[in-house]
Amino acid sequence: MSAVEVAAPPAARSLPVPFRFLRSELGLIARRRRNQAGLAVLAAVPIIIAIAVRVSSPTSSGGDQGAPQFLSSITGNGLFVALAALALEIQLFLPIAVAAVAGDAIAGEANVGTLRYLLTVPVHRTRLLAVKYAGIVAGAFVATVTVAGTGLLAGLLLFGGGDVTLLSGTTIGMGEGLLRLLAICLYLTACLAALGAVGLFVSTLTEQPMGATIAIVMFNMVSWILGVIPQVDWLHPYLLTHWWNNFGDLLRDPVAWDPLRGGLLSAAAYTVIFLSAAWARFGTRDVTS
Amino acid sequence: MTAFAVESCGLTKRFGRQVAVNAVDLAVPRGAVYGFLGPNGSGKTTTIRMLLGLIRPTSGGHALLGERMPGGAATVLPRVGALVEGPGFHPYLSGLDNLRRLDAADGTARPATADARIRAALDRVGLGAAAGKRFRAYSLGMRQRLALAAAMLAPRDLLILDEPTNGLDPQGTREVRSLIGALAAEGATVLLSTHLLSEVEQVCSHVGVMHKGHLVAQSTLEDLRAEAAPRARVETDWPEDAARVLRELGVTEVTHEAGRATGLLGQVAPEKVVAALVHDGVPVRGFAVVAADLEEQFVALTGEGFDVSG
């Protein structure tokens, strides 16, 4: 044994053993070019929104019937760029980002042949699912915060900050506004994590990551579509996406907790059901890839 | 501690209606280099997948290093290095980073020694210089080497190598063979699946022959060779005359072709053959006693050459 090794005990330099694989997984997701490019696209949207509102004439902003949520408030406070971007991207871009990472989770490893080698290391199948799911949730959080953060930055630069006028008409300070933005990010992460659980399950069904990703996005789209068909309104509360837009309720005074609680409950139910399904499916599956 | 590093009992795997592996009773003694020989499609990889717990046997069971599988996977697999059906790595990570990932996944591996162990494994397979290259830029041979390095990331008691010389050039093939010899010398048991008879003859102490999902033979290479009756082979320009002399001496199954005559020696002493040939004036260019070709034996066992089956 060298003197160097004696001088530096392993714990000083390395993470505890259980976290090594998780760190490796996060690194794998973060270093993937495709994911980096996706994150750049997510970040571009709030910048485009901010610039578009900035260069347009004051009369045309606001008042438009089909205008997305929060757009009209942007000129008053840059914070609303983040909110408008989140409201837009939660419809499709953020779910696509989650679907890309989740679709890759198991199917991607199967596709390149690394799955059989991970399992013979051995990585217990339950542990592999847990680490993969942690990676998906981390990805969802980073994606959401990227949108919010870029929006906030672009908004503050172009429109400035200051007191925030809530949807209910009351005014709060910028500090509390930021806290509420963070709470919104966490709420949306929980919603996207539920989609991620669906995605992890889909990813255990196939060896084609691209196919899995497309299937997850389609699941998300069908959920949105069913959500706007009034004839099936009995179904609406059970849809994955039904509660997502309720993040705006965190901007009321007092906060409208009921819909938020419903959203979190729905997300938790989807997560539990689909993680269980993924476990049941993957725990016993023959790995012939 | 059992005497066997790998032991299976009635191991069977069905894919739909096809029985890919049929009641295989493997017995790989500790310390052996066991050649798991069979033509393509004979069920070698499927057996190995079952041994490693990647797929569930339809029936039957097995133990690795004395531990029942799949129950003992968590304790026994860290002592097993495996190469299954070719290399599998992330294309956009370097060879080094791919190995780092596998090591990070191993809950029993010491993080402090990771870099040293990875370096040693890479050097051992001659990939030290290409460690930083992306896997997708590796040639087939380099990929195979990286897979071997992955199998040697930690000290192993058992190595299960599925066609490890696939895609390697002759030089690489030689290196892998000497690597297997070195691993065995260090005390590891090696289960080496291959469709190449020459590989078994050169490196293995034991052999099991797969044919259409059945293990049709299993023994030490020595025993198998001993079963093979020795043949006399005469190199001559007069093969027909040589064949006649052989027959007269009591040599059986005599055949001749252009330039040579061969037959089963039986009780006939080789020196008598040479004397008789010379006495009859047959011009002998060469004479040899060859233990029957293993190849011929395997053809006899499997009823065919080493072509794709099933």
Ligand SMILES: Nc1ncnc2c1ncn2[C@@H]1O[C@H](COP(=O)(O)OP(=O)(O)O)[C@@H](O)[C@H]1O
């Ligand atoms: N996942 C699978 N599904 C269906 N058949 C399979 C599968 N894997 C292997 N087989 C079949 O099982 C037989 C044995 O295959 P394999 O074990 O790969 O042979 P080997 O490794 O000896 O070349 C082949 O006929 C093959 O087609």
Ligand SMILES: [Mg+2]
């Ligand atoms: Mg094979």
